[in-house]
Amino acid sequence: MLGLLQLSLLCLPFSQASSLLSPLVLHERRSHIPSKWSLARKHDGSASHRLRFGLKQSNIDNIEEYLYDIADPSSPNFGKHWTPAEVARTFAPSSESLKVVHEWLIENGIPEENVKVSSSKGWIEVATTVEEAEELIHADYHVYQHESGQEHVACDEYYLPEHVASHVDIVTPSVHFNTIVRPKPMFRDTDLMKSEITIVNTTYAGVDHCDTQISLDCLRALYNFHYTPVASYLNSYGIVEYTPQTFNQSDMDLFFTNYSLPELVGRPPFQVSIDGGFQQTFNQSLDYVGESHLDLQYGMGLVTPKLNVTLYQVGDTVNPNTSFNNFLDAVDGSYCSYEGGDDPTIDAIYPDTQPGGYDGPPACGTAKPASVISTSYGYNEADLTSFYATRQCNEYAKLGLLGVTVVYSSGDSGVAGNGQQCLNDDGSQSATGTRFNPSFPGSCPYVTSVGATQIAAGNSVNDPEVAAARVTATGAFYSGGGFSNVFNVPDYQKDAVATYLKNFKTDNFTSAAFNSSGDSRAFPDLATNGAAYVVAGAGEFVLEWGTSASSPTMGAILAMINDARLAVGKKTIGFINPTIYSEPFRVAFNDITSGGNPGCGTEGFTCSTGWDPITGLGTPNFERLKDLWLAMP
Known part of the structure; x- marks a missing residue:
């Protein structure tokens, strides 16, 4: 019954x-x-x-194990990158x-x-x-x-x-809100006159005033970075920009005429349009060209005319929701809206039927990922749900499996988030919050996050740098850094984080202000100078500050490491974090021990010997890095 x-x-x-x-x-x-x-x-x-x-x-819980198997320098499979078919099939x-x-x-x-x-x-x-x-x-x-x-x-x-x-x-759609990719606010100083630059040298600006004006020569001197590519036909370096950010060729030529080799004059980057991305001409004020010009003038200038930089221009000017996922769709066909990845409440969806919108099919596997990709844009980690952030973070791991190095700027607001937003106890964000607000994707353990340094006033390129800091009447810039509230501490970083937290002492805030468990991903990983870059924009020279400058600089250095390896028949360096945190590589970085990253009503963290959540492991010494990586399989 x-x-x-x-x-x-x-x-x-x-x-x-x-x-x-x-x-x-x-x-x-x-x-x-x-x-x-x-x-x-x-x-x-x-x-x-x-x-x-x-x-x-499938197998997504094993993605870290797979990535470390080819990225850990002690692994017998180091450098044995996967094919796109293997990545798609596995996951x-x-x-x-x-x-x-x-x-x-x-x-x-x-x-x-x-x-x-x-x-x-x-x-x-x-x-x-x-x-x-x-x-x-x-x-x-x-x-x-x-x-x-x-x-x-x-x-x-x-x-x-x-x-x-x-x-x-x-x-x-569900609990997620629109998170639109926008460049971080940037500090600019337009008091620098064009005549003051051209007087120095029509080709190079020299290194006499690097504490007040950073140029290509300053960066080469700071990081022992004197290298001419020899394997460009095998190599690639990509920089990502989001429309309506654009570049103006006349401004590019103005910069290259005064600061680089003449072969770059009249030469644009190799542009890959993604979802209608184009160089808009309706507004070319500093607010619309400043980010692209900073990234491209220094990215292209540092790798010299021998390597043609790829510009991934993402999104039309009508659809307001272009996101990192739209770029990821283009470089990985398995991530597209019809093959996984997009969220129509967060990501731009194409065709865009609005007047003037891009009405073509969404970019899906249409762009080959460069060996090194630099992005100077970012979210606050709290802008996203953990599900969304984790799904996107895993995609960066897949790029690492393919042998791609992904570099992101760490943020410009110290321990606060974009717009000086801090966290409240309920997880919401406000200018009056008291908890630190990590950035994303910099907090993803599968990208290399880059913070910012500067030359102290009156010092030269031969003196130790300090953590970047600039305070004006309209705001402040400090190198972003801290501890994730979403991602666990990766194996490669456990010792560095544990050492910092053990020695870190402050009367300025309590552990309630940040994730002090020691079990969370910390950032940044590395740093380069991010202060007072001379940039040509809107027909004049300006100075710009931000980790937006640090990211393309680090990307260029890593791209040239790839060139040196490719020239002797070795593979690209791919996901670098397990390698740079390893013991042999400590000598390849200039330790930054002075400065901090204030925010959220506190003095933030302080620099220390070894890794710290302001400048990471420090700034690179190119020759030492090159020799170490050339000695690896």
């Missing part, structure tokens, strides 16, 4: 019976409305809605995950024709109404409005059946 529960289940539709057998579990929850957003209204239940389920990637979601999620949707009344499975089986998209979506994932959708007027649909939390949740990474 059937029991009462069994009999009741037989009388229910299968979907309801399945729900009873598999209890609901909270999948993601947001504790607060992000800064500058406010609740506008309840979303219309009859409105069209598209839910997207990002499936768990493709399992057929079981696809089957479980697909069956659950059909069981819950979603018509088969409304369910779309990506070609790589990485995502499942469902066409529903808002009301149907709310019933499916037990959520309440609202419309939120940004202070700019932009609207966004989101919920506070959502639930999945237990047997489904284990197969799903992320559901969108």
Whole structure:
């Protein structure tokens, strides 16, 4: 005789019976409305809605092990990079995950024709109404409005059946808010006159005033960086920019005429357009050219005309949501919206049907990743959910498996986040918060985060540098650094972090201000000068400060390490962090022991002997690095 529960289940539709057998579990929850957003209204239940389920990637829990196997200098497989096919095959979601999620949707009344499975089986998209979506994932959708007027649909939390949740990474749209890639605010000084520069030398500026004006020659002298590429045909260096940031060739020529080799005059970078990326001409003020000119003038100048730098120009000027994922789509076809990766509530989706928008197909595996890629843009880690940040961070690990070195600037606000935003106790961000606010992707353990140094006033290129610091009437710049609230401390960094925390003492703030557990990823990893770079923009010379200067400088140095290795038949250096933290490489960095990174109402951290969360391991000595890497397999 059937029991009462069994009999009741037989009388229910299968979907309801399945729900009873598999209890609901909270999948993601947001504790607060992000800064500058406010609740506008309840979303219309009859409105069209598209839910997207990002499936768990196979073997993703082993990605660190795979990466260390080829990146750890003590591994017998060091330098044996994977092919794109191997990466795609290893991490493709399992057929079981696809089957479980697909069956659950059909069981819950979603018509088969409304369910779309990506070609790589990485995502499942469902066409529903808002009301149907709310019933499916037990959520309440609202419309939120940004202070700019932009609207966004989101919920506070959502639930999945237990047997489904284990197969799903992320559901969108849900708790995530738009995080638009924008360059960090940059300090500029326009009092430097063009005549003062051209008087020095029509080709090089020299090294006599590097404490007040950084030039290509200053950087070469600081880091023992005198190298002419010999294997450019095998090598590549890429710099990423996001439209409407642009470059002006006449400004580029002005800089190269005065500060570099004449062969660079009239020569643009090799441009790869991603999702409609182009060099816009409607606004070429410093706010629109400053970032690109800083990155390109120094990136191109340091690697010399022998190596043609690749410019990845991302996004059109209409769609407001271009993100790092749009770039990652282009360099890894397995990460695309129809092959896994994009979130339409955070990432720009193409075709863009708005007037003037890019109406072509989204870039998907259309751009070959350069061997070294530098990006001077960033988020606050708190802008993203841990699911979203982790999924993107894993993609940087995949690039590392391919032999790509990914370099990001660490931030310009000391221990605070972009815009001097700090964390409140509930995880929200405000200018009055008291907890430190880590940056992302710099906090991802699979990228190399670069902080900033400077030459102290009155010192020369032969004197030790200090941590970058600049305070003006309108704000302050300090090298970003700290400890992640999302990512665990990687093996390569455990000893360095433990040593710093053991010796770090302060009366300025308590351990409640940051993740002092010793178990979290710390950043930056390295540093280069980031103060008073001479940049040509809008027809004049200006000075710019920021880790936006440090990242392309470090990228150029690493690109030339690759050149030296490729010239003798060796492979690119790829993911460098396990190597640079190893004992033999300590002699290759200039230790920075003076300075700090204030923020959030505190003096922040202080520099120390060895690694610190301001300047990392220190600044590079190119010749020592080159010799050490040439001695490796």
